Amino acid sequence: MRSEAKYIVGACTLTGLITILVYSSEVNIADASNRIIPESIKSSVSDTKSQLWDIVSNFGGSTPGSSKPYIHQNLHPSNLTLVNLTNIKFPINRDICNVSEIGIVTIVHTAIDHQNLRSIIRDTWGNPKIPGVNTRLVFLTGTTEHDDQQARLLDESNTYHDIVQADFHDSYHNLSYKNVFGKMWTSQFCEQAEFIVKTDDDMFLDLYGIYHLSRGLVNTTTTKQAYDNGEFIFCPIFHPMAIIRDPLNKWYVSEEELEGKDYPPYCTGWIYVTNPKTAGRLAEQATKSKFLWVDDAWVTGILVKALGFKHTNMMEWFVMQGERMVLFKSAQNPDIYHRDYIAAPNGNREIAEYLERHARWCYINQCDSNIYKTKLGQQTKKEKYNDELLERFILHNNGYNSP
Template sequence: MLDKRRLPTIGSSSCHLIFVLALTFTGCVFFSYHNAYQVFTVLPANVMNNPGYFLIPPGNSTEYSPPYTTSELEIGDETTLIDLKSFRFTMNHDMCNNTQPLLLMMIHSSPKNLQKRNVIRETWGRRSSLVTTLFLVGWSEEYKVELEEEDMKYGDLIQGNFLDAYRNMTYKHVMALKWATYHCASAKYILKLDDDVFVHVPAVLDFLKHHLSPWGARRLILCDPLTAKVKRSYRSKWRVSPREYPRRHYPVYCAGWGILYSPDTAFLLYREAQKEPYFWIDDVHITGTIAGKLNLTQVSLHSLVLTKEEKEYMLNDSAFFKEFLFGPPNLTENEIRALHSIVSRG
């Protein structure tokens, strides 16, 4: 990835994670600092001008209605993907039909990564009444037959008719947002993932139900926020020309390996991405540039992600354990299995 510098972590070392939340009851706004396990103070409404996102309280009518309708999209949107005017899903499944999953996990994968997908299916990616899991791929002539056989067996692939290529990552990201918009508006949360990460799903579900809201949220982007200077060197695979991106620094954006969206955020990002010129670094484009235009704020989950050092300690020392939601990115299949075995032991 890019040469990145993490943003300063909010809060003190005694806190796992700090959010600013806005809950509206009878016209009054209450702001709360949360860590992953408890509410420890309540602040007056004038402490923060921009609360970032809203949690849906019980009994709110918003709980029962989708945050958007596809009628808000432009005519012809369903067959358009940014600048592709004849888009279609070549593999598709109505996984959310007549259900309201708490969590929709959309895992970006390369057609060749069957082994990685199978490891996820065997470990943290198992479907349940609360969790819908899908893998997103682009078109591949080389793996066409293998993907068809895989989808016949598992029924969990979503494929678009664009070439699965390095510089087409933004198509895949926006395709994920499109699928969620059209086919799973009932999901309470949407988790965009890469296929080389580990998700502690029971801990994530507990976090959503007890430390966010089981009824959902609005305007939520929860991720590991980053800053980076634009690469101009011809030796860098992340080189971007001044014509592609004239500024010297990217806006604050999310590390793309794991991003938690509320469904209205996914819709807003999707609708705006359909109007914007294509830019191939999807993390920067969608969670940085477009999110900024929509005044959406990234909230850091950095302290609930295992560092590489903590991962090594956990894998090599049975006495060491840290509460976490996500393992670090770029894990091997064996590391994913090992982390799954550790958390499965309780």
Template sequence: MFISFKSIRNLEYERGHSTDAPTANYIQVPGENSSVEKFSSCSRDASLIAFDKRKNPIFDGEYLLNNKSICCGPTPITAIVVVHTDPHHFGRRQNVRETYGSRELFLPTEIRVIFLLGRVKTLEMQNKVLRENSQYGDIIQGNFIDAYHNLTLKAVMGLHWVSNFCSKVKYVIKTDDDAIFDMWRFLKQFHAKNLYVSKTIYGISKSRDRILRSGKWGIDKTFFKGQKIYPFKFCIGFFLIYSSDVIPALYRESYVVPFLWLDDVYVTGMLRTAANGIEIVDRGGNLSIVPGSSTGFKCLQERGDECPYLAVGSNENIFHVMWELIMKRNHK
């Protein structure tokens, strides 16, 4: 089905990590001075202990920036929002902090947010990231170039981080930085009704999807050789809700499942299949998801509380207008 793990891994590393631009010199920045084992909410998943002496070939914990104590505290964390973001998207990250990623807005329910970045190419940009992190303490930066073909590295870094520093959280909400999410609706219609089911991924599922061999999402013919259809279901990576027990299970499989740069196919398809027993629930009804910003905006604007969308695509121009519509339908 695959070419050898070693050859594809080295190929993608060279493509994703090589650059003609000068690369900044970095200093490893430790997390906050607190024991990650002090409180159960930020303790490590015990199932990973057996993997301590093995090096994960995709991501094994080499952080440039790591805020280890985000989930530490005496109160259980209900959800952590894990945002895949481009280092240059300062405005988008701020939008998330002020809205569905806000710790204060949803109290007494405890919400946390982290932003996943890779390595940048210039010292000037790194200093901007450092200043942002100094102010907010929510940046998780891995030691790999932040590039489209390295999205799987970023995704596996997220699995590693949650498994090691936030394993007792109830839900893990993975988003891209161009999404907007109705956290109130999620908490009222999902969490409050105790719809939690273990070993479950909620998202937009793709079944019998065609394998593209060219274009933006095209993969080499040596992957899934001779096949035209993916032999498993997977989810579009735009927006996902994981039951927390899924995260370490997926990370464990990344030790052995060959690398593929399409992160949604790799994580929710290949790793999920290898882990066995993890179900995909395609979201519908009052918890549906739509990536399109125009569709979501029109629905929120015209239907308000009757709009079924839990998460929609957005852009910086209409983000706050859409958030006002979300607040309006939740605070009549």
């Protein structure tokens, strides 16, 4: 699990600028103001922000999507093949996608003993309150040899009904099985979902922003055609990435396992978005291709290449530093353009609560950012100036250098 960083957040109200130190273990950052705006452009901001923020604070529910039942009668089918494992079984399976309309199903790769991380996700970003939209949360895991761990997992499943387990050993070198398992499960048991979001249990995702971006994807001719054909995957793309040949490296792959110098373009496993039809095709292709344990490179690189389609790039909305996401989310508002992110590493409850609150506020009020308004590279001169000024201001005031 990634180590937690100390977060330094500059907070600003309409009446004056203050800088506060926020330590994830000491201060309730959800109580901090969400403005980080330099005095030189602060006059552009409307005075309704605090009133609108109260709406989010009291926004405890939402209007769900269709509740028409969509029941999967057989949760334990026979003769299923997972990669090269025949007659795969599900020790734990739930009819999680049991309504006819689901906007997003989020598939989280988790380790059996990561109860705390699953709890954080359930209580914060994993169950967004998107008006009129049903979402579903699923934690994927393999099996364990420890009876006490399995018993606790089963108790957790009986309480929250969001865990699915297949009978392969849950280990680092079996991540490709878990990855394809997620594709197989969604294509079999959540086939009516519009989108599948895949991530890991030590991440924060802005599902409000992801849902908004998905609306544009299904309304764009090229990506709509890919979506309909089962050739759709939206992710931060890694390319070129050399195949590691050093036997001492954790990512070592031998020539016997995979020939060549570089992997084909592939997605970071931290976040990608696909759909059930594409997921089903990837799961089927996995039964026909030579196995590789490096799951992201194999499933979203080698298998995608074998199927002959390309990725849609998400890199402008992804950041590898969780503290940077905290800083930039804090600066979002509907009045001044500033870039935003939808995914970053995090395993801290308080920070997840804080980021979820900001994400929900921006969805309701359509913050002026590359999620809700103008993509990076397409900004007006004023938008670009405001974006660069805010970035320099935020990073400088919090001890970082601009990239």
